[in-house]
Amino acid sequence: MHDLREAGAKAARIMADHLEGVAERPVWRPVPDGELAWLTGQELPETGRALDDLLEDAREHVLPYPMGNGHPRFFGWVNSPPNPAGVLVEPLAAALNPSCAGGDHAGPHLERTVVRWLAGLVGFPHPPGGGLLTSGASMATVICLATARQQAALADGWDAREEGLSGRPPLVMYVTEEGHSCLHKAAQLLGLGSRNVRLVPVDGAYRMDVRALRAMIAEDLDAGLRPFCVAGSAGTVNSGAVDPLDDIADVAASYGLWFHVDGAYGALGVLAGGAAPHYAGMERADSLALDPHKWLGVPVGCGCALLRDPAAARAAFSLVPSYLVDENAGDLGWFAEYGPEQTRPFRALKTWATLSYLGRSGVKGLVEHTTGLARTLGEMIEAAPDFELLAPVTTSITAFRHTPRAGALPREVDALNRALPVAVQARGNAFLTGTRLGGRDALRTCILHPGTTEQDLVVLLEEIRLAAKAL
Template sequence: MDDTPVLALDAEERRRAGDRLLTLLDDHERGLRKAPIVPDLDRDLLTELLRTPMPAKGIGVDALFDEITDRILPNSTTVAHPRFLAYVQGPPTGIGPYAEAVAAAINQNCNFWQLSPAASVVERSVLTWLGDVVGYPAGADGVLTGGGSLATLSGLAVALHDRAPDFRSVGLQGQPAPLVVYTSAEAHRSVDKAAAVLGLGLDHVRHVPVDDRYRLRVDALAAMVAADREAGLRPFCVVATSGTTTTGSVDPLDPIADLCAAEDLWLHVDGAYGALFLLCEEKRDLLAGCARADSISLDPHKLLFAPLEAGCLLVRDAAKLRSAFAFSSSYLTVAADPLMTDYMDHGPQLSRDFKALKVWAALRVFGVDAFRTAIGGTLELARHLARRIEAEPTLELLAPVELTAVCFGFRGVADHSAVLARLAAEGTALLGPAAVRGRSAMRACVTNYRTTRADVDLLVDRLVAAGP
């Protein structure tokens, strides 16, 4: 008599699932360079996939993996391809899928420590290391999130609890004056979205002009703060950016921090793209001001190449983080333990998966120096791409290359959409569209440790040969 629980696999099914999974992962790795970057979508198949009802009787392990191999993979974007250059999204580390499998198997709920004791310690270890990278003091703390957008949203929530009188009780409704947040005109859309979600309203977000290097102008920021105070409004927070999405520019963090200190403003740094370039010696001076932020968002699923999702919020004063998010409830009470952390008190989520394992596992397997090498390699390839573009008469660089985002275009071309479509269709590369001071541009962002100089040269050679 088969005593396998109804939703478990028996021994033979586990063996088959393991074999099929390992084959899939191995084939995926071996086939990356030959795979199409953008799939030739089989719309009939996807429509059938959408309309096929869930079976009353299961199809079994082998049939499932056949569907994944035949239907899912051919219609998926190959984000690990060396010439996937459209977005700030790198491939996962080699150990990432295995760590994710372990996390799924043990299914820890990383809310209060009794449900996830080892996971609590692992997350604390990862956050401590990230805080050290940023330059935060021992009293800092944080939480891993679904991404940089949620980290920025949570950072602004902490700022509101800290700077708005009795915010937990009366919220925005009971404030004596409207609160205002400031950010760069080049800032990520997550700042506007956070302001809308938190109830600040887009009318109370100031987009500060940028200089010729696309960095927030501190003089303009100071003038806006003064004007809003004069108008009876209440400035409370500045969101600076270390690595804007379009050009990779880094705001002048130290002068902004000086102004925030003088004006009693919370400073949040959106470091989702660029802050972890602190791992590279050559960028430490540029990014040193991150250490002065009251809070900072990071994205381990970018420069630490963790599988999605893995964002992070760090807050300089751990007590302020807990003041924003800690709530008591008898059904979630467990004795405090100095070794453990209840991460439900560090962010908006109660149920949380074991995100820290894939970050921790990669750092343990490869070591920090390997990440320094990989990140440094992306910087050098971006510079090589910029040099190649500047050497071609038909191409022009449209913004300084501070990190790994390279914005460029054909001289005299008003719209690059056809070029981008052609590059993708022929399999040369997937680049992103960009607008640089209102001008159409192409954008390549080198965030893949598999990308080589030969990939960059192939891209530029193809652009020059084909023309606009």
């Protein structure tokens, strides 16, 4: 084990070197051909290699080619830098290497704590057993919607797990045009069908038009369909818009629909001073998806599904006949009874470490710092004649576009903004991505890095200008 001891110390040094130097290196650069050949083309060695060689390989061929999200000027998608405490405990979790399917060992017990902490942070009710960690929000969403599907079936006197959906009327769900693709993927996976996912229009701030929602439900009922679920967003990925959750909860209650909230990115935004009114009603949801690997920076992958009624998720997933239930498991049973995974990684340790390292005030501070910067960026854009803000800034996302030439045709502005993200990325000084918003090609930034400063925003806008000139 001497070898492992030395190698462990070396791995820690490489890790620290990497994190220390992130800000001085390019945000991102394309993987050069020679390195691509190494990464994709190598052959499995016939005989084993030394631990030290593997670390040198990782240092030379892997760590120099990051996605970019460790850098304070990475504004792409919704990918955060890793929290140092989360990084630190990874070898401990791996050395222990439990399956957190359940059982009486540290992993599943600690998972109870972090799920409770997450629910507490966003003010969601948390009955014991009312949640579990997943690989990310996509899987959390699958769990929540599968639970909703089974509850709707049971309410109608059938069993979706046993019978399947064949021969039953379509179950219809409602999301906005701005709802995340994982909701559509989940509907397809669950056999509901994309055509039974209604796209509710949004208002000028990209929030669900609740009047339209009501009308669509009424129309589907008239047509003999079975509305079963409405999914609101607590922070869309395009603009950060938070749907009018309280109004949606009213509609869901009046029609007896499951109310799911996609808070994967934005649920923690409720912690920013003054943000609470935007989030009113989130606590009324039947289920809430919330990703610790987004705003909190818990190393990927760590999502979380929170459920108002733990028994509902168990009814949708548990395959354990009563006589086989682990006698020591207590009323809550095993985590594997609440979702599709059997062997489950020890996601709780890095989440516990991250939350403990930040503390409640640290989480709040991180959310306020990043939403504050997003607002500042919005103000800089509104003050600049060559930029246009496309949506109100509610969380830490700012959606905008570059409009350097007065009188340019709409399709020219679209083409420019469609080309800009790749051009900016290639310069290596900042990283942002594009999207479409209200039918227009847009630039968008999501600020999640605790080390990002106002000066980084100045650099970002300048990089966009420089990239546009070179196009």
